[in-house]
Amino acid sequence: KAGVTQTPRYLIKTRGQQVTLSCSPISGHRSVSWYQQTPGQGLQFLFEYFSETQRNKGNFPGRFSGRQFSNSRSEMNVSTLELGDSALYLCASSLAPSSGVSTDTQYFGPGTRLTVL
Amino acid sequence: QKEVEQDPGPLSVPEGAIVSLNCTYSNSAFQYFMWYRQYSRKGPELLMYTYSSGNKEDGRFTAQVDKSSKYISLFIRDSQPSDSATYLCAMKGGSNYKLTFGKGTLLTVNP
Numbered sequence: 001k002a003g004v005t006q007t008p009r010y011l012i013k014t015r016g017q018q019v020t021l022s023c024s025p026i027s028g029h030r031s032v033s034w035y036q037q038t039p040g041q042g043l044q045f046l047f048e049y050f051s052e053t054q055r056n057k058g059n060f061p062g063r064f065s066g067r068q069f070s071n072s073r074s075e076m077n078v079s080t081l082e083l084g085d086s087a088l089y090l091c092a093s094s095l096a097p098s099s100g101v102s103t104d105t106q107y108f109g110p111g112t113r114l115t116v117l
Numbered sequence: 118q119k120e121v122e123q124d125p126g127p128l129s130v131p132e133g134a135i136v137s138l139n140c141t142y143s144n145s146a147f148q149y150f151m152w153y154r155q156y157s158r159k160g161p162e163l164l165m166y167t168y169s170s171g172n173k174e175d176g177r178f179t180a181q182v183d184k185s186s187k188y189i190s191l192f193i194r195d196s197q198p199s200d201s202a203t204y205l206c207a208m209k210g211g212s213n214y215k216l217t218f219g220k221g222t223l224l225t226v227n228p
Contacts, residue, residue, distance in 0.1 A: 004160070033216070042220035043161070043205060090160050098209075098216055099168055106216075108160030 003018045004093050004109035012115045018079040021112045025072050025093030031055075032074040033098050033106065034066060036089040046089075048091065049074055086112075086116045120144050123206055123219030136193040138204050140219045143187065146211030150182050152191045153205040155221065161205055167192065179183050198227045 005024045011017050027034050045058040068074045072093075073095040078085055092098065092106040106109035121214035123140045130136055138152075140212040149168055165180040173180045189208070193200055206219040211228045 035218075043218040045215050045217070051210075056213055058215065092160070105163050105166070108162065110158070110160050 003059050004091060004107050006089075006091050006109040006112050008112060009110065010113045010115075011079050012024075012094060012117065013093050014117050015083060017081050017082055018077065019074045019081060019089040019114060021078075021089055021091075021114075023074045023076070023091030023109060025074070025091075026054065026107055027094055027108075029093035031094045031097045031104075032068055033092045033094075034074070035092065036060070036112070037090055038086075043090070046076070047079045048098060055097050083116050088113050119219050121206065121208060121219045124222055125131035125220055127223040127225060129225045129227060130196055132196060132226055133219075134196050134226070136196050136200070136223040136224060136226075138191040138206075138224070139169070139195075140189050140208075141187055142159060142189070142208060142217075143188050144208075144211060145187065145216075147185075147208040148210035149208060149214075150189050151228075152178075152180055153207060153218075155203045155205060156170045157202075164204075168190050196224050 003112045007022045008086045025057040032052045033048040035043050048056045052068045063079045066076045088111040090111045096104045096108045098106050121142045128204045133147045154164050155161040167180050167182050170182045170184045181190040203221040203223050205221040209216045
């Protein structure tokens with residue numbers, strides 16, 4: 001069974017640009033969560049989608065947005081990039097929503113390393 | 118005060134040592150507690166998942182939760198060089214059950 005895949009793996013952008021990251025969950029998983037990982041703040045929850053609906057959202061500005069398609073694939077968009085957006089962006093999938101009482105395991109992808117210059 | 122505190126280390130131990138990794142938290146609503154392992158250039162993978170207080174053992178790994186002290190631990194027995202990684206605690210509960218992570222502890226097990 002293929003794992004969670006994220007594309008691209010590495011990305012370099014300049015301030016003010018926008019970027020779109022893609023995540024393909026494990027087959028059959030309907031929940032996709034996005035996280036930002038930085039050395040200073042650690043792993044922080046961005047948002048979660050389940051069956052094309054945003055189920056939960058972290059404390060990030062509106063420049064960070066996402067969506068989920070009918071095949072459960074998800075995209076994350078960051079507009080007007082800032083230097084502080086440089087981070088590893090991780091996507092995770094699970095059968096049931098992770099932000100709930102479910103004990104379903106979340107499986108993480110390898111991440112997209114975004115560098116903003 | 119951050120909701121979850123974790124000593125970032127780094128922690129360096131000889132092969133075969135018992136390793137103790139810890140997290141403290143402030144939100145008493147947390148009910149589900151997890152430990153993830155993250156190798157360099159990889160995403161985190163779930164190691165242990167416990168609900169409420171108590172111990173859980175899986176092979177060389179033991180997870181402990183003490184809700185009265187708001188303290189969780191992961192013990193690794195007979196540590197191996199392949200255990201070298203960053204270990205992240207995570208927890209959820211309360212009104213929205215968002216998963217909240219510690220910053221991670223970098224562990225190196227020396228042969």
